[in-house]
Amino acid sequence: MSKANTIAPRDTAAPRNFGTILKDLDWRRYVIYIGFVVVFLFFAVLLRDQGFLSPNNLLNIFRQTATITVIAVGMTYVIACAEIDLSVGSVAGLSSVCTAMALSQWGLVPGILAGLAVGLVVGSINGALVSLLGIPSFLVTLGMLGIAVGVAQWITASAPQPILNDTFNTLFGSGNFGPVPGLVVWSAIFVAIGAVVLNRTRFGRQVLATGGNRNAAEFTGINTKRIKFQVLLISGMVASVAGMLYAGRLQSGRFQWGSGDELSAIAAVILGGTSLFGGFGSIIGTLFGALLIGLINNGLILAGLDSSQQQVVRGAIIILAVALARKK
Amino acid sequence: MNTADNVVEMRSISKSFNGVPVLKDVSFDVRKGEVHALAGGNGAGKSTLMKILQGVYQADAGEILIGGKPIAINSIQDAKAAGIGMVFQEFSLVPSLTVAQNIFLAAEPLGTGGLIDDRAAVRRAREVFSEMEVDVDPRAGVSRLGTAYWQLTEIAKALAQNAQVLIMDEPTASLARHESEALFELIDRLKQRGISIIYISHRMDEVYRLADRITILRDGHRLLTAPLTDVTPEQIVEGIVGKKIEGQLSYRARDHVAHDGAPLLEVRGLNAGQRVRDVSFSLRPGEILGLAGLMGSGRTELARALFGIDKVDGGEVLLRGKRVNLASPQQAINAGVALIPEDRRAQGLVLEHSVQDNLLLPLLGRIQRGPFLDGAKAKELSSSLIKRFAVKVAHPHRPVRLLSGGNQQKVVIAKWLGTDPDILILDEPTAGVDIGTKSEILDMIRELASAGKAVIVISSEYPELLAVSDRVLVLKDGSIIRDIPRSEIADEEYLQLAVQGV
Ligand SMILES: Nc1ncnc2c1ncn2[C@@H]1O[C@H](COP(=O)(O)OP(=O)(O)OP(=O)(O)O)[C@@H](O)[C@H]1O
Ligand SMILES: [Mg+2]
Numbered sequence: 001m002s003k004a005n006t007i008a009p010r011d012t013a014a015p016r017n018f019g020t021i022l023k024d025l026d027w028r029r030y031v032i033y034i035g036f037v038v039v040f041l042f043f044a045v046l047l048r049d050q051g052f053l054s055p056n057n058l059l060n061i062f063r064q065t066a067t068i069t070v071i072a073v074g075m076t077y078v079i080a081c082a083e084i085d086l087s088v089g090s091v092a093g094l095s096s097v098c099t100a101m102a103l104s105q106w107g108l109v110p111g112i113l114a115g116l117a118v119g120l121v122v123g124s125i126n127g128a129l130v131s132l133l134g135i136p137s138f139l140v141t142l143g144m145l146g147i148a149v150g151v152a153q154w155i156t157a158s159a160p161q162p163i164l165n166d167t168f169n170t171l172f173g174s175g176n177f178g179p180v181p182g183l184v185v186w187s188a189i190f191v192a193i194g195a196v197v198l199n200r201t202r203f204g205r206q207v208l209a210t211g212g213n214r215n216a217a218e219f220t221g222i223n224t225k226r227i228k229f230q231v232l233l234i235s236g237m238v239a240s241v242a243g244m245l246y247a248g249r250l251q252s253g254r255f256q257w258g259s260g261d262e263l264s265a266i267a268a269v270i271l272g273g274t275s276l277f278g279g280f281g282s283i284i285g286t287l288f289g290a291l292l293i294g295l296i297n298n299g300l301i302l303a304g305l306d307s308s309q310q311q312v313v314r315g316a317i318i319i320l321a322v323a324l325a326r327k328k
Numbered sequence: 329m330n331t332a333d334n335v336v337e338m339r340s341i342s343k344s345f346n347g348v349p350v351l352k353d354v355s356f357d358v359r360k361g362e363v364h365a366l367a368g369g370n371g372a373g374k375s376t377l378m379k380i381l382q383g384v385y386q387a388d389a390g391e392i393l394i395g396g397k398p399i400a401i402n403s404i405q406d407a408k409a410a411g412i413g414m415v416f417q418e419f420s421l422v423p424s425l426t427v428a429q430n431i432f433l434a435a436e437p438l439g440t441g442g443l444i445d446d447r448a449a450v451r452r453a454r455e456v457f458s459e460m461e462v463d464v465d466p467r468a469g470v471s472r473l474g475t476a477y478w479q480l481t482e483i484a485k486a487l488a489q490n491a492q493v494l495i496m497d498e499p500t501a502s503l504a505r506h507e508s509e510a511l512f513e514l515i516d517r518l519k520q521r522g523i524s525i526i527y528i529s530h531r532m533d534e535v536y537r538l539a540d541r542i543t544i545l546r547d548g549h550r551l552l553t554a555p556l557t558d559v560t561p562e563q564i565v566e567g568i569v570g571k572k573i574e575g576q577l578s579y580r581a582r583d584h585v586a587h588d589g590a591p592l593l594e595v596r597g598l599n600a601g602q603r604v605r606d607v608s609f610s611l612r613p614g615e616i617l618g619l620a621g622l623m624g625s626g627r628t629e630l631a632r633a634l635f636g637i638d639k640v641d642g643g644e645v646l647l648r649g650k651r652v653n654l655a656s657p658q659q660a661i662n663a664g665v666a667l668i669p670e671d672r673r674a675q676g677l678v679l680e681h682s683v684q685d686n687l688l689l690p691l692l693g694r695i696q697r698g699p700f701l702d703g704a705k706a707k708e709l710s711s712s713l714i715k716r717f718a719v720k721v722a723h724p725h726r727p728v729r730l731l732s733g734g735n736q737q738k739v740v741i742a743k744w745l746g747t748d749p750d751i752l753i754l755d756e757p758t759a760g761v762d763i764g765t766k767s768e769i770l771d772m773i774r775e776l777a778s779a780g781k782a783v784i785v786i787s788s789e790y791p792e793l794l795a796v797s798d799r800v801l802v803l804k805d806g807s808i809i810r811d812i813p814r815s816e817i818a819d820e821e822y823l824q825l826a827v828q829g830v
Contacts (some may be wrong), residue, residue: 106521173506195699200693200700200701201699201700202696202701205685205688205689205692205701206692208678208681208685209678209681209685209689211681212678212680212681213674213677213678215674215675216674216675216676216677216678217678217689218637218657219635219637219657219667219669219675219676220657220689220690220743221656221657221660221661221690222658222689223656223658242675279678279680279681280680282361311628
């Protein structure tokens with residue numbers, strides 16, 4: 001066909017000086033990284049006497065954010081697909097409880113399988129209701145939030161379930177791999193797999209397309225119902241692993257573990273630049289979103305704020321960051 | 329010329345997006361009570377120029393005069409206050425409100441105590457409609473009305489705000505033929521009342537039917553402004569495209585249709601929903617089959633059923649003599665069927681995603697290495713598609729939303745032809761594309777058929793349908809009422825009568 005110069009980059013623009021480059025740079029996309037660095041430096045200076053920069057404290061931040069990071073990786077898929085999963089926190093709690101109970105009854109492997117089964121069952125139910133019956137995920141998972149935490153409380157009669165199996169505790173959160181805390185390794189694995197699958201596989205691309213324009217995806221031959229089912233299943237499974245990480249780190253299963261994590265995870269995902277309306281997702285952004293939340297929590301504690309003050313400051317920082325990152 | 333005659337004058341407007349110039353020193357004026365056509369190829373800058381007038385974008389250089397006085401238009405509100413109204417291509421109505429509520433949205437007449445007086449709104453809406461001499465019930469909910477009524481409501485909304493200039497950007501794109509004719513008559517009446525209209529369209533017959541003057545843009549430059557009596561259609565086409573095009577809309581008999589041998593596609597007694605009833609036909613390799621019919625005659629629904637989007641209730645479909653079950657688009661694609669849907673923005677593209685991602689969406693299987701997508705292969709495949717279909721993109725990684733309408737359509741077509749289908753269904757493939765691109769697309773359709781593929785074309789533009797089809801099926805109320813070989817269709821009028829079932 002005609003017009004040979006159609007894809008030649010149009011370099012007819014004025015010579016680019018530093019000013020225009022800076023103006024063109026889409027800094028909103030990097031606001032999470034900028035925010036992370038700014039908050040980090042701020043605490044590093046302000047809290048240098050409280051030991052903010054000590055290796056131990058830094059590792060602690062990683063350790064404390066590990067479960068949120070893991071949950072948020074799954075949540076990134078859900079939100080990028082233009083859905084939401086509010087049940088992740090209580091799935092984590094239920095999974096910790098089931099793991100602990102099965103572990104003391106039948107041993108290590110059944111314990112792990114029991115935890116995973118919680119994610120499998122809840123995720124499948126969420127996915128099926130959303131994709132087959134077309135009920136909005138907000139409602140389905142809101143209902144499931146209550147059901148999962150209720151079941152966890154019920155079967156344990158609200159009592160903590162201690163875990164005495166050292167292998168389990170070492171593997172899931174209490175132990176170290178060489179010098180590196182196990183929880184850090186767990187989050188690294190989830191982030192790595194999550195990022196590669198979202199960016200470099202067919203499935204990831206189809207999730208983004210479904211979230212970006214479900215109709216067009218459907219017309220392109222993508223089974224969008226299956227994709228919606230799969231992201232909710234993934235989110236449930238990932239949350240159940242997070243529940244086991246709670247169980248291993250705190251050496252017990254308890255229905256409260258993970259409660260409220262859905263909100264932290266959603267905040268981490270949105271801070272990381274994933275669009276709340278679907279179509280875009282960044283796992284690395286999510287990691288930094290989670291770390292930023294962990295950083296703020298840690299800094300506020302070291303600064304001696306009490307928990308009510310912490311909540312206020314944390315909320316304000318999150319609103320500020322999202323406001324800066326939003327599209328023009 | 330005396331500037332005071334001009335309701336609107338735009339002087340030496342320039343605009344760049346991210347350093348890419350889109351409008352270069354463009355001047356444009358509109359006189360009172362005239363219809364001024366704005367023509368130009370896809371991406372020439374027509375919509376951008378109008379968005380500047382409307383306050384959506386601000387020009388980098390140049391000035392705007394309204395009634396001879398310079399004015400700054402920094403927002404849509406400014407434009408409205410200056411008497412400029414826009415009939416949006418993507419309608420800006422709230423479906424859950426009534427016609428009257430939409431017309432007076434944010435300018436509701438207030439009654440006692442500052443409460444909204446809905447009855448006054450209905451009354452005044454009725455006045456506007458009667459001035460327009462059209463019959464629309466102001467109390468009807470917008471969601472229950474068809475597109476033609478949406479457009480009338482949009483026009484009424486602009487008029488109710490005292491617009492002196494109405495911008496219409498491809499207003500007939502979503503209208504049936506008789507609806508377009510009603511719109512043209514309305515435009516004539518508005519003109520007589522002294523309202524000026526800026527009319528953007530790719531259809532030459534409409535421009536000749538309506539416009540007093542024409543301005544042609546090419547690649548962001550103004551090529552000419554002239555009364556229509558001073559330019560020939562050939563000159564306009566050449567101005568838009570930049571070269572002569574001949575015979576784009578004339579039918580050329582191709583002798584590639586394999587009349588012996590088995591048909592590629594056979595449809596027997598197909599039923600689907602309300603709009604496809606007992607449809608039977610067959611399609612041979614190398615054949616181009618046109619589907620004609622009024623809006624709502626079931627053409628799109630037939631295409632959707634064949635592509636597995638709508639559920640088939642009865643009948644059978646045979647591909648190469650074998651019965652197939654096309655229950656989902658995946659199955660249709662695997663069987664070698666591709667559908668280029670009618671609404672590129674809603675069904676064809678993920679607007680916020682890049683050109684490359686959109687192009688490759690149906691081709692992900694081809695750019696895989698092991699379980700992973702291969703970036704190098706992706707780049708290679710997408711740039712070869714961009715080149716093959718001459719898509720005008722500044723960068724394949726920018727969102728497809730930023731392309732002009734015609735280039736978006738090329739992306740949709742390229743995306744599907746990349747899958748190398750045996751049977752290609754195109755639903756209004758040239759909606760919103762410029763004359764040059766249109767003839768490229770029609771040539772492409774002919775080439776594909778000559779290469780042994782079977783093609784089904786749905787189009788509301790009869791000249792286009794007659795230019796490519798070897799055979800035309802006429803649909804009415806979901807059934808085929810005529811099956812006419814191209815050689816028996818003498819002219820457009822014959823087809824039009826057939827469509828009306830005379
Ligand atoms: N917001 C934007 N950002 C970047 N580029 C843009 C933007 N809007 C338009 N463009 C580019 O400006 C050019 C002119 O686009 P415009 O929509 O004005 O063309 P048009 O003449 O209306 O074409 P069509 O007939 O296809 O509608 C195109 O190359 C388009 O890609
Ligand atoms: Mg346009």
